[in-house]
Amino acid sequence: MVIQGDSLFTGKINQVEVSREGIFSGYVIDKVSGELSGEVASDASGEYIAIDGAVYYKGRKIIGKENSYVRLEKFKGYTLGLFIPDSRVYILSGGRVKDSLKIDLEGINDIYRYGNDLFLFGSGEIFTFTLSGRTEKFAQFPVKNITGIKRQRGRWYVSTSEPGRIYEKVGKEWRVFYDPNITEVNAFAFIGDTVFVSGNQVQGNQLQGRVVAIYGNEETEIYKGSGVLSGAGTWRGFVCGDGEDGQIAVFTTEGFKLIQDLPEKEIVDIHQEGRNIVICTGKPAGVYHMLRTKSKKGEYTTRVIDGGYGVKWGRVRWRGKGRVKVQYRTGRTSKTDTTWTGWRELNREINSGDRYLQLKFSLLSGNDFIRFIELNYQPRNHPPVIKDYGVLPPGVGYGNADNSPFDRAMMDETQRARWKGMGFVIPDGSFLVKTAILRCVWWNAEDRDGDKLVFSLYIKKKGEKYRLINDAIQGNAYFIDASVYPEGEYYLKIVARDYETSFYPDSDYAEVDFLIDNTPPVLKSGKFKNGWYSGVVEDKLSPIYRIFYKFEGEEWYASIPEDGVFDEKKEGFRFRVPDGERKGALKIEDKLGNYKIIPLRFE
Known part of the structure; x- marks a missing residue:
């Protein structure tokens, strides 16, 4: 679909086959999880379904553990349930627990069967194991995690994360088969003469998904977009599921085709079992079977x-074939x-x-x-968008606030680096103000229509309701007198609206938390012993930023933090006292610049 020229789906769309309503012009899909509910369906095999650390058989719960993740595998007439992170395997048959094995291995997160062999794998290692509980190391790799293992074309192949690679075993040696230069490879399959690979590049909390086809020595990037959570080679081809919109696509060297569009957000797992493609979802949990039977009708909403x-x-325009009703x-x-x-x-x-x-x-x-x-x-009018925002430390200002103080000074790079090193975002053009009780909240907003913007500012203490500070701000910053508010944790809400808008329905807002702290840290304890002075400093609200010491007639020196870094509200410190020194001073400072100088005697 194209809306105003922006593609709704990333990549090359060949065909839309299905809808969210469950009637598909394509292959029929059945929801087999029934009335079971939860957050994540981690796996399904036969009549067994794993949801949120519990295993169900024909809708009946047979075993469950809190804070667990379950993977299932069939083996010699049984179904095995691997509970993670317990590393305990439950042997299931006929909807009952026959036995369980505690595997004495750490970092295991999946189970795989090939023929009569069972494999456990996880943090860089693969083990074979038997139902008697015996384990033996099969392979080890210089990676953070193993994401998959399979036997294809007479060789073993392993996919990994951090880094994302595919290894193959040639003779007795393992070698890199393919390195896509991404964070994780989560699925791969050999289909004909082509190898399909899916995975993600992790950027902070965001996943950028990729699907690549390798034919001979040529690499073709088929897809690059929202995160890919799962994939598998199936009778339908190489099938992958996303983590945002419940969409499933089949990939070819020419592009991809959407084949399912489910109401759940995350496609957690895809695998083939017999003639069915099993699909497990999250947010919320669900399990589907995609059948090889084609539907006679279809809808796309x-x-x-x-x-x-x-x-x-x-x-509305469309291109397609057949009888279509819109x-x-x-x-x-x-x-x-x-x-x-x-x-x-x-x-x-x-x-x-x-x-x-x-x-x-x-x-x-x-x-x-x-x-x-x-x-x-x-559209007639576009709402404004707040792009950047924050609260500056005491004594720092920014922008063209209506209530900005006149007495200001330029900020040099040393001062800027100091505040940034303490975790503050200091935008370009920031300046110093002499009144340290003022706190500057700043923002950068834009309006696609070029409308004039007006801002409202609200404040609340943690656990309370918002109170209006000013609802007619026309600059990009505002100074708050922190002295009128009790010390503590606060939240600010910035609301942007344009003059063309009736009011809040087309506005944008942003929330930011900050501390009001005007009290310096205190020295809780201190002692001089064997040529060293040590103590404990504590601040009620802010983390300790730095502790200095000096002796009579000398400069300030940085003391040594007991845990290696000053970043908590309570910190220990120490420094060596040269022979003959009897007097000195201690300077303790918190993250918001509140400090105190304390005289010391070494005796």
Whole structure:
């Protein structure tokens, strides 16, 4: 689908086959988890389903452990359940626990069967094991984790994370078969003459998914976009699931085709069992079987599309084959409810001024498909966006605040580096103010329409309700007099709106927490012994930043933290006292710049 020229799906779309409603122009999918509920379905095998650390048999719970993750594997008429992180294997048969084995290994996170052999793998190591409990190391790799092992084409292959690689065993030696230069490889499969590989590059808390095809010596990147959580080689081809929208796609060297679009967010696991493709989901938990039977009908319902206030809806175009019926419905709320219109058949244009829209495409025979959908519309007004924001340390200002103090000075790079080293974000153009009780909250916002912006600022103490400070701020910063607020943890809410907007529905807001702390740390204890002075310093609210000491007539020196770094509210320290020194001083400072100088005597 294309909305205003922006592709809804990343990559090359060949065909949309299915909808969220569960009737598919493609292969039939059945939900087999029934009424079972939970956060994550980690695995499923036969009649057994693992959800949130519990194993169910035909909907009945047979075993469960809190804070556990379960992987299942069939072996010689049994189903084995590996509980992680316990490293205990339960032997299941007929919906009952026959026995259990405690595996004396650490870091194990998965189980794999090949023929009559069982393998356990995890943090860089692979072990064979038997149902008598005997284990033997099979292989070890210079990686953080093993993500998969399989036997294909007469050789062993292993996928890893940190770094993400695929290894192969040639003779008695392991070698790197493929290095895609990503954080993790989570699935691979040999299909014909092509090797398909999926994985992720981890960037902070974000996953950037990749799918690559290798043919001969050529590498083709098929997909690069939102995170890929799972993948497998199946009768449908190389199939992968994402971690945001419940979408499943089959990949070829030419691109990818969406084949399932489930209501759950995360596709946690995909594998083939017999003639079925088993799909396990998270947020919430669910288990599906994709069958080799094709449906005779299909529907594709788009997500709710927000056109903005005063939207003018245009035409809908699509390319496909077969008999297609198009309907639409509209509403004034972001979630479909009883206030929305019913489904209406589309006649060239959408006859509505409502802000929100959904489209439904009905595929009326088994051979229908849609390759491309385009919706044209134009919103009247775009809401503002707050891009960056923060609270500066005491005595630091920024921007063109209406209440900015006149007495200010330039900040040099040494001062800037000092604050940044303490964990503060100091934007370019920041300056110093002499009044240390002032705290500057700053933001950078933009409006796509170029509208003039006005801001509101709210404050609350942790656990309380927000109180308005000012609702007519027109700059990009505001100074708060911290002396009028009791010390403690606070939250600020910045609300941006434009003059073209009726009020909050099209506004944007950001929240930031900060400390008000005007009290320096205290020396809780101190003693001089065997040429060393040691003690403990504590601050009620802020972490200790640094501790200095000096002797009569000398400069300040940095003391040694007991745990190697000053970063807690309570810290121990020590320093050596030269022979003959009898007097000195201690300077203790917290993260917000509150400090105290204490005279010392060494005797």
